[in-house]
Amino acid sequence: MASIADYYAGKNVLITGATGFMGKVLVEKLLRSCPEVRTLYLLVRPKAGQSMQERVSDMMKCKLFDRVREDNPDFHQKIVPISSELTQPALAISPEDVERLTSCVNIIFHCAATIRFDEPLKHALQLNVIATQQLLSLAQQMHHLQAFIHISTAYANCNRRHIDEIIYPPPVEPKKLIDSLEWMEDSIVRDITPRLIGERPNTYTYTKALAECVVQRESSKLSIGIIRPSIVGASWQEPFPGWIDNFNGPSGVFIAAGKGILRTMRANNDAVADLIPVDVVINLTLAAGWYTAVHRLTFPPAALVYNCTTGGINPFHWGEIEHHVMSSFKRNPLEQAFRRPNANITSNYLMNQYWILVSHKFPALIYDLYLRLSGQKPQMMRIFNRLHKAIGLLEYFSSQDWEWNSENMSMLMSHLSPEDRKTFNFDVRQLNWPEYIENYCIGTKKYVLNEDMSDIPAARQHLRKLRNIRYTFNTLLLVFIWRVFIARSQMARNIWYFVVSLCFKFLSYFRASSTLTN
Ligand SMILES: CCCCCCCCCCCCCCCC(=O)SCCNC(=O)CCNC(=O)[C@H](O)C(C)(C)COP(=O)(O)OP(=O)(O)OC[C@H]1O[C@@H](n2cnc3c(N)ncnc32)[C@H](O)[C@@H]1OP(=O)(O)O
Ligand SMILES: NC(=O)C1=CN([C@@H]2O[C@H](COP(=O)(O)OP(=O)(O)OC[C@H]3O[C@@H](n4cnc5c(N)ncnc54)[C@H](OP(=O)(O)O)[C@@H]3O)[C@@H](O)[C@H]2O)C=CC1
Known part of the structure; x- marks a missing residue:
């Protein structure tokens, strides 16, 4: 069987969500570890006054691509941006581009999604479900397609305690929901959203569950792999430890704690913190792409699901995370901290409310008073209100734990050659958590906040x-x-x-x- 890099040699790859956190790491890894890949077609939209070409060339200038740049300064020649707005009919891809893609694409990685927890249902449905459906239709027109890899989330079925590597029946028939929401006013949709999402905490997990169902329906016509990562964090090893570029998930919480703003949060000390490094997810994704393509003719017509999690293999708990984050920020402090980093997590609602009052609201009030008296605009209370909104949305995930079966991850690893196991390492048994958390915290300082280590x-x-x-x-x-x-x-x-x-x-x-x- 060909090695992973050999398989990708000469292949044309289509990627959605390439400008996002995971998409960027995917593009970088493909270029670095599969240097013979032919072309990467990236579906990108213009945004914030920048054309899609400008956005892609800005992306390639970022530090993440330093190692690729060193190995091959002309790597940008392999990248072809394709203008696409995924929420538009037919993904707003021009007929010429459709022609080009259908004639040459061999493998698709679908990473694009809205990951906001407060996304209105209609928009989350449009992007996470309808766009996926449209991409699948495009995929079916492709003459040389060998694999379609869909990035889902381990929390798509978070209404269950034990989650197997299967696609569960959807909470509602996706087509029925799409048809009903089409004519409904936004205010009505807002009112019925809590009833619709039921036990799930947000529209994100709900629509990702529907998307899995939509993907599964095409599995008799396409070779499909579904990757379900848990909480994706900074890189573990590649291209360098600690790379992270956003405030999502735990990163924003770590930063707020490091700045001494966050002092209390509701989380269960003993619950498993199912963090997974972004490079592990991407290595597994590329390996799954290879495996799906190579075995496409021998597979039964069903999508293979990979729960990409750490809890069952190398568990670490929120209490331990708190300890290591705090000690790491004491060793490597962030600039201009509001107070000394000293955050505590508690599962007790009343205790948390008490500390919010004493350690968040009271200092914010005093600081705002000081700002007012010194003729400046008060801002601390506003920052705390935003922080409380953000952590309120995350607490569901930090207050309980889930059990994921990750047999397919082990199965895939057993099919890799020793060389591929090193190059596309997703063996989380080797992960040293304290070291990882230290690099993660330093990464938030260097790459998210752009602070200098010399300070x-x-x-x-x-x-x-x-x-x-x-x-x-x-x-x-x-x-x-x-x-x-x-x-x-x-x-x-x-x-x-x-x-x-x-x-x-x-x-x-x-x-x-x-x-x-x-
Ligand atoms: C030591 C303690 C250990 C315990 C530690 C426990 C951690 C427990 C983690 C569980 C984690 C589960 C994760 C589930 C696993 C998935 O499924 S992963 C998918 C994860 N998705 C997310 O994390 C998205 C969550 N974020 C959101 O939904 C929205 O950003 C929020 C939180 C509702 C905020 O919305 P908003 O007020 O409209 O703000 P938004 O426009 O997003 O951002 C405004 C600004 O705030 C910044 N910002 C956004 N979020 C944050 C934040 N959290 N903090 C600070 N700034 C932020 C933005 O960068 C932006 O900056 P500017 O561009 O204005 O300069
Ligand atoms: N981050 C995490 O912790 C986890 C993520 N996942 C899944 O991984 C995938 C990637 O997540 P992540 O990289 O973190 O997310 P990001 O929010 O960083 O990236 C989302 C990507 O989707 C693109 N996108 C969004 N809306 C549109 C649109 N209308 N048209 C075209 N492109 C669009 C964004 O493009 P633009 O730059 O133009 O906005 C961006 O490239 C998602 O499917 C997510 O569900 C799963 C588990 C955990």
């Missing part, structure tokens, strides 16, 4: 300053309490004298006993 001494100095402010504040608070309560109440005074005399007696006893022993 760490200044950041440490800033933390020392914050510590001194805290000590001063606590002392002032104590003096205040003394003035208000102790100075005015005889009983408080008596208690205070009792405590002081007890301390004095203890000290005298200690001194006397140390003189005796000398």
Whole structure:
């Protein structure tokens, strides 16, 4: 059997979502580890005043592509951007481009999706389900297509505790839902969304479940693989440790904790934190593309599902994550922290509400007062309100755990040659969590916040300053309490004298006993 790189040699690959977090890593890895790949067709839309060509050339300039650039400075010649808006009819691909794609594409990686948890149902359905359906129709017109790889999520079926590598019956018939929502006003859709999504926490997981069903329906006509990653985090090894470029999932939480803004969050210390490094997901995806294509004639007509998770193989828990994130940010502090990093997670709702009041809202109020008094615009309360909205949407995933069967991941690994196992490593048994979390935190500092590592001494100095402010504040608070309560109440005074005399007696006893022993 051909090796993975040999298989991709001379192949034309179509990728959606290439400008996104996972898409970029996929493009980079294909170019670096499969240098003989012929062309990568990227479906891209113009955005924020930039044409699709500008966006793709900006993307290729980013640090992620440094290693590819070193190996092959002309790598951009292999990339062909195709203008496409996935929410439009026929994906808004021009007839010439359709002609070009149908005549040459050999393999499709469908990564594009809206991953927002607060996406209105109609839009999530349009992008995650209808666009997938349209891409499948395009795929069927392709004369040389060998594999269609769909990126789903391990949480598509999060209404279940145990999740096998099968496609579960959809919560509703996708076509019926599409037809009904088509004529409904947005306000009506908004009202019925909670009833529709049922036990799922958001429109994202709901529409991703529907998309799996849509993909499965085509599995008799196409060779299909479905990848279900859990919580995708920074890179573990490739192209370098700790690469991350967004605030999604845990990254935003880590940053907020590192900046000393987030001090409390509802999460279960003992629940498995099913993080999976982005390079692991991409290595598995490329291997699954190879496996699907090579075995396309021997497969039964069913999509092969890969639960791409760590919990069952090398579990790590939210409590451990909290510990390692905090100690990592103390060693490598972020610049201009609001307070010293000291976040705690708790599964107790009331306790969390108490700490939100004491450690979030109260300091925000004081800081905003200070800003107001110094003639600046208050902003801290606004930042906290946004943070509370974001963590409120994530708490569902950090407060419970799931069991995923990941046999297909092991099966795929057993089919890889020793060389491919190294080049496309997705063996998460080798993952050293503390080291990974340390690199992840440094990655958020370097690549998300664009902070310089040489500024760490200044950041440490800033933390020392914050510590001194805290000590001063606590002392002032104590003096205040003394003035208000102790100075005015005889009983408080008596208690205070009792405590002081007890301390004095203890000290005298200690001194006397140390003189005796000398
Ligand atoms: C130490 C403790 C350990 C415990 C640690 C537990 C972690 C527990 C994680 C569970 C994680 C589960 C993950 C499930 C697994 C998938 O399925 S992965 C798919 C994951 N999807 C996501 O994470 C998307 C979630 N995000 C959203 O839905 C939306 O961004 C939100 C949170 C509703 C915010 O919406 P919005 O207010 O409209 O803000 P948005 O336009 O998105 O962003 C505005 C700005 O805030 C920034 N921002 C966005 N999100 C954040 C954020 N979270 N923080 C800070 N800034 C942010 C943006 O970069 C943007 O910056 P600018 O461009 O304005 O400069
Ligand atoms: N990140 C995670 O933790 C996880 C992600 N996944 C899945 O992995 C896949 C990739 O996720 P990720 O890379 O994190 O997501 P991103 O949000 O980073 O990327 C989404 C991609 O989809 C593209 N896209 C969105 N809307 C359109 C549109 N209307 N037309 C054309 N392209 C569009 C975006 O393009 P543009 O740049 O133009 O916006 C972008 O390239 C998704 O399918 C997601 O469900 C699964 C589990 C976890």
